Amino acid sequence: MAKELWKGNEAIAEAALRAGVEAYFGYPITPQTELLEYMAREIPKYPGRVFLQAESELAAVNMVYGAACAGVRVLSSSSSPGISLMTEGLSYIAGTEVPAVLVDIMRGGPGLGNIMPSQGDYFQMTKSLGHGDFHPIVLAPSTVQEAVDLTYGAFELAETYRTVVVILADGAIGQMMEPVVMPPARPVMTEEERADWALRGAKDRERRILTSLHMNAEGLERMNLGLQSKLARIQRNELRWQETMTDDAEVLMVAFGTAGRICSSVVQSARRAGLKVGLLRPISLWPFPEQRLLELAERVQQILVVEMNAGQMVLDVKAAVAGRAPVHFYGRLGGVVPLPDEISQQIDKLVSQPAGAGYKTGASNGFGHATVVPAGDARAEGRI
Amino acid sequence: MQLEIVISGFGGQGALFAGQLLAYAGMDNDKHVTWIPSYGPEMRGGTANCTVVVSDDPIGSPLVRQPAAVIALNLPSVDKYEGLVKPGGLLIYNSSLVERPVYRSDLRVIAVPANDISQEETSAVTGDAGDPRLANVVMLGALVQATDVLPLEAIEAALAAHLPQRHMRWLEPNRIALRRGAALATPETA
Amino acid sequence: MTLIDLANYDVVYRRPEALTNVQTHYCPGCTHGLIHRLIGEVIDELGIRENTICVAPVGCAVFAYNYFNVDGCEAPHGRAPAMATGIKRVMPDRVVFTYQGDGDLAAIGTNEIIHAAGRGEDLTVIFVNNANYGMTGGQMAPTTLVGQVTTSSPYGRDVELVGMPMRVAELISTIPGASYVVRRSVHNVANINKTKAAIKTAFQVQMAGLGLSMVEVLSSCPTNWHMTPDSALQWIEDAMIPVYPLGDYRVADAVEPLTKRRQPAHQQNGVTGG
Numbered sequence: 080m081a082k083e084l085w086k087g088n089e090a091i092a093e094a095a096l097r098a099g100v101e102a103y104f105g106y107p108i109t110p111q112t113e114l115l116e117y118m119a120r121e122i123p124k125y126p127g128r129v130f131l132q133a134e135s136e137l138a139a140v141n142m143v144y145g146a147a148c149a150g151v152r153v154l155s156s157s158s159s160p161g162i163s164l165m166t167e168g169l170s171y172i173a174g175t176e177v178p179a180v181l182v183d184i185m186r187g188g189p190g191l192g193n194i195m196p197s198q199g200d201y202f203q204m205t206k207s208l209g210h211g212d213f214h215p216i217v218l219a220p221s222t223v224q225e226a227v228d229l230t231y232g233a234f235e236l237a238e239t240y241r242t243v244v245v246i247l248a249d250g251a252i253g254q255m256m257e258p259v260v261m262p263p264a265r266p267v268m269t270e271e272e273r274a275d276w277a278l279r280g281a282k283d284r285e286r287r288i289l290t291s292l293h294m295n296a297e298g299l300e301r302m303n304l305g306l307q308s309k310l311a312r313i314q315r316n317e318l319r320w321q322e323t324m325t326d327d328a329e330v331l332m333v334a335f336g337t338a339g340r341i342c343s344s345v346v347q348s349a350r351r352a353g354l355k356v357g358l359l360r361p362i363s364l365w366p367f368p369e370q371r372l373l374e375l376a377e378r379v380q381q382i383l384v385v386e387m388n389a390g391q392m393v394l395d396v397k398a399a400v401a402g403r404a405p406v407h408f409y410g411r412l413g414g415v416v417p418l419p420d421e422i423s424q425q426i427d428k429l430v431s432q433p434a435g436a437g438y439k440t441g442a443s444n445g446f447g448h449a450t451v452v453p454a455g456d457a458r459a460e461g462r463i
Numbered sequence: 464m465q466l467e468i469v470i471s472g473f474g475g476q477g478a479l480f481a482g483q484l485l486a487y488a489g490m491d492n493d494k495h496v497t498w499i500p501s502y503g504p505e506m507r508g509g510t511a512n513c514t515v516v517v518s519d520d521p522i523g524s525p526l527v528r529q530p531a532a533v534i535a536l537n538l539p540s541v542d543k544y545e546g547l548v549k550p551g552g553l554l555i556y557n558s559s560l561v562e563r564p565v566y567r568s569d570l571r572v573i574a575v576p577a578n579d580i581s582q583e584e585t586s587a588v589t590g591d592a593g594d595p596r597l598a599n600v601v602m603l604g605a606l607v608q609a610t611d612v613l614p615l616e617a618i619e620a621a622l623a624a625h626l627p628q629r630h631m632r633w634l635e636p637n638r639i640a641l642r643r644g645a646a647l648a649t650p651e652t653a
Numbered sequence: 654m655t656l657i658d659l660a661n662y663d664v665v666y667r668r669p670e671a672l673t674n675v676q677t678h679y680c681p682g683c684t685h686g687l688i689h690r691l692i693g694e695v696i697d698e699l700g701i702r703e704n705t706i707c708v709a710p711v712g713c714a715v716f717a718y719n720y721f722n723v724d725g726c727e728a729p730h731g732r733a734p735a736m737a738t739g740i741k742r743v744m745p746d747r748v749v750f751t752y753q754g755d756g757d758l759a760a761i762g763t764n765e766i767i768h769a770a771g772r773g774e775d776l777t778v779i780f781v782n783n784a785n786y787g788m789t790g791g792q793m794a795p796t797t798l799v800g801q802v803t804t805s806s807p808y809g810r811d812v813e814l815v816g817m818p819m820r821v822a823e824l825i826s827t828i829p830g831a832s833y834v835v836r837r838s839v840h841n842v843a844n845i846n847k848t849k850a851a852i853k854t855a856f857q858v859q860m861a862g863l864g865l866s867m868v869e870v871l872s873s874c875p876t877n878w879h880m881t882p883d884s885a886l887q888w889i890e891d892a893m894i895p896v897y898p899l900g901d902y903r904v905a906d907a908v909e910p911l912t913k914r915r916q917p918a919h920q921q922n923g924v925t926g927g
Contacts, residue, residue: 082490084483084486084487084490084496084498101743102739102742102743104739109502110502129742129743131738131742131772133735133768134764134765134767134768134771135764137732137735137764137765138732138735138738138764138765138768139735141728141729141732141735141736141739141765142735142736142738142739142742143739144728144729144732144735144736144739145708145726145728145735145736145737145738145739145740145741145743146739146740146742146743147739148726148736148739148740149706149739149740149743149744151743153739153743167729167732168729168732171728171729175726175727194502250502251499251525251526254499254500254502255497255498255499255500255525256483256486256496256497256498256499257496257497257498258490258495258496278706278724278725278726278740279724279744279747280703280704280705280706280723280724280744280747281702281703281722281723281724282703282704283703286673286721286722286723286724286725287724287725288718288719288724288725288726289725289726289727290709290718290725290726290727291727292715292716292727340522340523340524340525341523341524341526342523343521343523344522344523344524345523346523347520347523416526418524418526418527418528419523419524419527420528421528
């Protein structure tokens with residue numbers, strides 16, 4: 080297949096169309112709007128498929144909920160503030176256990192924040208995408224091609240587990256253009272292929288009910304235990320990550336998405352400088368590749384987590400490595416993208432000091448000033 | 464080989480499209496490429512810039528602090544990027560619009576009267592006074608000639624393939640503009 | 654007990670096929686069950702049971718999906734019109750209806766109902782107005798009458814504080830995409846029959862693809878009104894109807910023939926509380 084130059088937002092939309100998405104509901108918000116606009120332009124060319132611009136993200140997610148209950152492949156997309164508004168519906172979708180795919184092109188927050196690339200939604204996506212005990216599958220691409228591939232596979236994943244799958248990218252991936260090989264177009268589901276729970280009208284069968292309501296406590300506990308066992312299955316089966324030069328790494332960087340690809344540049348320049356630096360880039364943020372991190376923590380001397388937020392994934396890294404290696408954090412906030420040179424400086428600082436030797440911060444709150452701060456509150460302690 | 468190029472100008476000067484041409488040409492010549500725009504709330508009239516990375520290897524960061532080359536289509540772009548170009552890097556500026564000298568002495572600097580050239584070439588097509596619509600491609604021609612990033616023919620092919628259909632009558636003027644820009648630059652000496 | 658041979662009798666009353674054979678959870682004297690029955694009869698009469706999807710609200714009718722013998726689901730509070738939109742858009746040949754109370758539709762869900770109407774969604778909305786939040790124990794709703802005592806307006810609805818009651822049928826009738834918007838009541842037999850006729854028209858409007866149809870039904874809530882069932886029905890007539898006049902608020906030209914074709918109420922099956 081020939082490579083074509085695609086903008087991230089449009090490439091994701093096209094990948095969803097090729098995966099046989101039947102309905103898209105969304106609301107304009109920068110920096111994801113090209114995704115909605117692409118769907119507005121392209122979906123009418125596919126008879127029977129649905130594009131609808133909702134009056135709010137709140138309505139959009141509930142349109143998704145309805146279409147998901149009808150057993151069709153359905154997509155929505157938004158950016159951070161819009162995702163906040165969707166969380167009510169996403170919790171219902173999780174509680175009803177219907178499949179849906181959601182794209183979050185993250186921007187700076189909190190509040191209205193700005194429209195620049197950010198990774199500030201990590202907690203919201205992996206830990207608290209609505210009330211109650213659930214996690215969506217969260218997949219974080221670092222290139223436009225990977226965004227295409229993950230989106231293309233997201234629908235089957237959502238259907239397999241009857242869950243929400245989130246493609247978690249940021250404004251940089253949404254806005255940038257890169258060469259992409261598009262996957263082949265699949266036909267949409269036939270009526271025979273519809274799930275055996277889908278609401279299609281009770282013709283020649285018992286009626287079906289889809290609800291997240293279980294008034295009886297024991298009944299809701301049973302439902303939740305079932306949900307938890309499904310989540311445990313996802314944790315066993317759906318881990319994804321990529322490693323770069325981790326075999327002999329003494330310093331292990333951990334970063335996802337745009338920060339992850341930037342760190343891959345750092346690995347290259349560090350290696351040229353003779354520094355044994357490697358990178359683990361989680362692709363599935365939930366489930367999180369904690370076992371692999373623990374294995375690597377046993378043999379590296381230091382871990383540096385780089386994020387475009389105030390330190391969110393770093394808590395999962397710390398939990399995973401369980402004190403086997405000191406975990407440091409470097410983050411940029413507010414839509415500032417960390418560049419390779421400033422990350423390299425952090426590596427230099429780390430390797431110039433013995434591991435665990437009371438690594439200290441250069442400033443107490445210096446995220447925006449290219450300062451390494453160890454993760455969490457133990458700022459005076461390198462080993463956490 | 465990896466080259467990072469920033470192309471910057473007023474909205475409407477074609478900075479983003481020039482960057483896309485470069486990215487298309489790189490991709491079609493089996494290079495790794497990234498193109499990333501600055502994007503802002505202004506729909507009209509603001510400054511627009513993009514960063515293009517062309518590389519023989521997979522590209523990590525699509526953004527750089529110190530680009531190897533900058534195309535500055537207007538004065539604000541020179542003001543913004545003169546200090547950021549990598550030492551020894553390339554600064555190509557639109558001398559039709561920028562009258563001040565470049566202060567840094569550690570750069571290769573190419574002054575391209577891109578609006579004037581565009582005006583001549585468009586005038587030849589339209590018969591009127593002409594316009595600056597080809598300035599971006601003139602500048603791109605100088606960049607390609609001054610670096611070994613891609614052959615000039617690669618940009619010509621990208622023009623033919625990606626110029627919007629409604630602008631196809633401008634294909635030949637674009638080619639001429641590209642060549643005229645290239646003629647103002649000399650290849651990089653190793 | 655001896656079995657009765659039905660062949661010797663005329664059947665004058667039976668449970669509609671579109672209702673399930675379960676006891677509802679509604680309070681004694683509440684008219685929700687009656688409205689359910691009217692919908693069940695209409696679904697049977699139109700022969701659309703196997704083609705219909707019910708979207709239940711949050712509120713007293715949260716379990717509505719248990720009572721209609723059709724495919725059903727349960728929307729977040731106020732979002733039923735959005736959820737129904739998602740269902741209808743991907744299955745335009747199915748019949749989709751929402752059943753919503755006044756907290757659900759007239760407070761938290763105003764955005765969703767207004768824009769579903771604005772888009773002219775081919776949906777049928779049964780909007781049950783009982784002037785308070787029933788399920789949570791009788792709090793003030795946008796529809797609560799001036800001076801009406803509820804648990805969250807213990808001194809009576811104060812206009813200075815919270816404004817006047819919202820007239821939803823009037824509001825929705827101003828939206829061009831809503832082609833059939835009427836207000837009915839179920840406080841006596843004549844009005845019950847009119848309500849059923851309106852519900853039938855509303856479904857027919859959807860089946861004809863004419864846009865959003867909404868029947869607002871004034872309904873009693875003896876428990877939270879602290880009244881007997883009888884006096885609650887009387888209160889609908891005495892207190893509610895003067896504020897919420899019954900009538901047709903919008904009948905689009907294209908809908909007119911449907912209302913004319915309707916059978917007179919007296920020829921229809923008898924109706925009784927569910």
